[in-house]
Amino acid sequence: MFKRILQLLYPKRCGACDLPLLESEDFLCTACRIELPKPGLFLKSPNWLSVKFDGLFPFTYVHAFFLFSPGSKVQHLMHQIKYKGQKDLGEFLGAWCGAHLKNNIQLISYDLIIPIPLFHKKFKERGYNQAACIAQGISQMTQIPYCENVLRRLSQSQSLVGQNRVSRYETLSGVFEVADPSVLKGKHVLLVDDTLTTGATFIAAAEKIKAAGASEISFLALAALK
Ligand SMILES: [Zn+2]
Structure with a gap:
């Protein structure tokens, strides 16, 4: 009863369209669950996705769960996770993706899930790492082990706007370091x-991660821009 009154006074809202949720719904309304653009990329990476890495890094697979476009419901969803403190929403979406x-x-070939870390100042500001929330959700659903402290971010990335793909990569080349190479040896990350x-x-x-001894590396983004 109390829960029902609370829900009437402060309705939970859909993370994608912001409309009030029904009592039976969690995080997303039924319409958004059906309508959010999920390209279903898990069997074979489409060219528009793999081309972002071709010639720059020998990845094994690249996956994206949602298709991201400016002003879309998916953008609203990502904004909630990153800037509105909705870490549970991030975990829920990670589990859905998982x-x-x-x-x-x-799935058979993955040994370890590693989230892209935040710089420690950013982590303090935000209180959580949204990529880690997503990774936790995936790990819970798939039982693939998850490790948050293997990779560290040493600085905040500078703006990459206006740089070509090679110089973007060079800008970021000193941003990460591996804290514990022993857990990576021979692993598909x-x-x-x-x-x-x-x-x-x-x-x-x-x-x-590759230089620290991982045998293969694949990528998974909750949302990818075409
Ligand atoms: Zn909705």
Whole structure:
């Protein structure tokens, strides 16, 4: 009863369209669950996604759960996770994504999930790392081990706007370091981030992980810009 009154006074809202949720709904309304653009990329990476890495890093797979476009419901969703403190929403979406991944044969080859870390100042400001929330959700659903402290971010990335793909990568090349190489040896690592735009962040992190002894590296972004 009390819960019902609270819900009437302060309705939970859909993370994508912001409309009040029904009592039976969590995080997303039913319409958004159906309508959010999910490209279903798990079997084969489409060219528009793999081309972001071709010639720059020898990845094994690249996955994206949502299709990101400016002004879309997916952008609203990512904004809630990154800037509005909605870490539970991030974990929920990670678990949803993980359920799709679990149904895919590629799952067999992943040994370890590593989220793209935040710089410690940013982490303090935000109180959580949204990529880690997503990675936790994926790990819970798939049982692939998850490790948050292997990779460190040493600085805040500078703006990459206006740089070409090679100079973007060079800008980011000193941003990450591996804190514990022993856990990476011979492993197929799945690097996880919230949003994939150019791929430069993934590549910078992957270079360090590969140099530290990982055998293969794949990428998963909750949302990717086409
Ligand atoms: Zn909605």
